[in-house]
Amino acid sequence: xxxxxxxxxxxxxxxxxxxxxxxxxxxxxxxxxxxxxxxxxxxxxxxxxxxxxxxxxxxxxxxxxxxxxxxxxxxxxxxxxxxxxxxxxxxxxxxxxxx
Amino acid sequence: xxxxxxxxxxxxxxxxxxxxxxxxxxxxxxxxxxxxxxxxxxxxxxxxxxxxxxxxxxxxxxxxxxxxxxxxxxxxxxxxxxxxxxxxxxxxxxxxxxxxxxxxxxxxxxxxxxxxxxxxxxxxxxxxxxxxxxxxxxxxxxxxxxxxxxxxxxxxxxxxxxxxxxxxxxxxxxxxxxxxxxxxxxxxxxxxxxxxxxxxxxxxxxxxxxxxxxxxxxxxxxxxxxxxxxxxxxxxxxxxxxxxxxxxxxxxxxxxxxxxxxxxxxxxxxxxxxxxxxxxxxxxxxxxxxxxxxxxxxxxxxxxxxxxxxxxxxxxxxxxxxxxxxxxxxxxxxxxxxxxxxxxxxxxxxxxxxxxxxxxxxxxxxxxxxxxxxxxxxxxxxxxxxxxxxxxxxxxxxxxxxxxxxxxxxxxxxxxxxxxxxxxxxxxxxxxxxxxxxxxxxxxxxxxxxxxxxxxxxxxxxxxxxxxxxxxxxxxxxxxxxxxxxxxxxxxxxxxxxx
Numbered sequence: 001x002x003x004x005x006x007x008x009x010x011x012x013x014x015x016x017x018x019x020x021x022x023x024x025x026x027x028x029x030x031x032x033x034x035x036x037x038x039x040x041x042x043x044x045x046x047x048x049x050x051x052x053x054x055x056x057x058x059x060x061x062x063x064x065x066x067x068x069x070x071x072x073x074x075x076x077x078x079x080x081x082x083x084x085x086x087x088x089x090x091x092x093x094x095x096x097x098x099x
Numbered sequence: 100x101x102x103x104x105x106x107x108x109x110x111x112x113x114x115x116x117x118x119x120x121x122x123x124x125x126x127x128x129x130x131x132x133x134x135x136x137x138x139x140x141x142x143x144x145x146x147x148x149x150x151x152x153x154x155x156x157x158x159x160x161x162x163x164x165x166x167x168x169x170x171x172x173x174x175x176x177x178x179x180x181x182x183x184x185x186x187x188x189x190x191x192x193x194x195x196x197x198x199x200x201x202x203x204x205x206x207x208x209x210x211x212x213x214x215x216x217x218x219x220x221x222x223x224x225x226x227x228x229x230x231x232x233x234x235x236x237x238x239x240x241x242x243x244x245x246x247x248x249x250x251x252x253x254x255x256x257x258x259x260x261x262x263x264x265x266x267x268x269x270x271x272x273x274x275x276x277x278x279x280x281x282x283x284x285x286x287x288x289x290x291x292x293x294x295x296x297x298x299x300x301x302x303x304x305x306x307x308x309x310x311x312x313x314x315x316x317x318x319x320x321x322x323x324x325x326x327x328x329x330x331x332x333x334x335x336x337x338x339x340x341x342x343x344x345x346x347x348x349x350x351x352x353x354x355x356x357x358x359x360x361x362x363x364x365x366x367x368x369x370x371x372x373x374x375x376x377x378x379x380x381x382x383x384x385x386x387x388x389x390x391x392x393x394x395x396x397x398x399x400x401x402x403x404x405x406x407x408x409x410x411x412x413x414x415x416x417x418x419x420x421x422x423x424x425x426x427x428x429x430x431x432x433x434x435x436x437x438x439x440x441x442x443x444x445x446x447x448x449x450x451x452x453x454x455x456x457x458x459x460x461x462x463x464x465x466x467x468x469x470x471x472x473x474x475x476x477x478x479x480x481x482x483x484x485x486x487x488x489x490x491x492x493x494x495x496x497x498x499x500x501x502x503x504x505x506x507x508x509x510x511x512x513x514x515x516x517x518x519x520x521x522x523x524x525x526x527x528x529x530x531x532x533x534x535x536x537x538x539x540x541x542x543x544x545x546x547x548x549x550x551x552x553x554x555x556x557x558x559x560x561x562x563x564x565x566x567x568x569x570x571x572x573x574x575x576x577x578x579x580x581x582x583x584x585x586x587x588x589x590x591x592x593x594x595x596x597x598x
Contacts, residue, residue, distance in 0.1 A: 017455055018464055
């Protein structure tokens, strides 16, 4: 039995904001199934009482002095954007209603 | 007669410092080599001839003025395209960043510039460093200089191929699950994944933040160590950067080159041997011949057990895609790169989805979906949480092993460079390339790959894994192994076909 359905992949793609095609859905569902089957082996491992590792090197609370530092020039940053206006990034409409 | 491009980085640096060669001559030789062979190999996404020669001219002026210069001043370097370079296109080999010109330098690039290494250009890779063959580059695949029908490894296949084809004496790679070491192994070059936190990630385009580590690519351990020291050290702009002295890797490489490993204990992982059916017989044979040479140099071989290594691959493919799905959320078509479908009518969300659909390739999409799955409500404990706990067990296996031995050794990758297309149909078959390299990333320690021999005429790498901040021992063992080779394996690559 497959671990992940085509519908689930479509749902996940929507959550991740990926407008995947039907062909991709077919391919990904099969491929992800193979990958997820291999991950099931982890269930064999006894991890009772084991603390999770989120980072290789345990560093906590790394602070720096709260001193103002120069930022990147505004124009240099805006130059990378696909659409800008009035010193800002321009975005498509956010609200559903007509402006 | 030895050509400029045949010399090691250490030799070139000495020639420049002592006035036998100028940096402009050296840099020009490599740029000319790129012009001659990169049409075939395709290691570079972008070549910066003018920028490289400008830095070279500065070095020559400094030499003429009698100024004190760093150990690699004037020696050119290539940089993997996942590292941001101010004013030079940086795409991570993705269409979603096509045309983006970063407004800042990564910390490691700042350090390379401060040390006056001319930057030759940006090297090809699997998109966002996800892959083992460069077949997932959105632009083109890079060919293996040893056999142009075969992959150069990945994700850093461009950096490895550039060094193997002598288009660059040095290159920068990044390693999340093996992306420096596996390309090194299959192209007959040296590659080091330093201790996590030893090198700054500031300015690395993030894939899996708890694993990504930049490091050197070169033809031998000493050259790698020299570049390692240029880029290493604490960086306040990376909160995971370790504030500790840089391990003495150059000194260790020089010590190793004397060919004496007496008193050094090397561990062979029992579980890797048991899983040896995954490795090709030719790889095992070259690796075992390497072990014999290490014993002749005085090393003691001890078998150690690391039972959790068996689970490293599935653990990695839960943790890395989870972190990637979060990191790659920033490609939303607003602040940089591509925007697709913005016709003035579609909503922000629709444009975002169309942009990401158009801008990401198949492997990146697969991993984003996989990571979204592993992090979604109802699954997060069973998948991501479980993987983090197994990661702890892998780390404990390493820590226990290093109570018994100074370093661990293994083949770098289970198979020699495979032919194009051989593993793209089944992603899991591609993932197996990193079977032996992934445990080190889970743990955070250093690992290097050094050429050990040939199988079917193709290079095989031996991996040396060390304890956290014990990068020096990995360089020492690698350099010692090189000392047994009459000619450096990297120098025995056949001339590239078709040029």
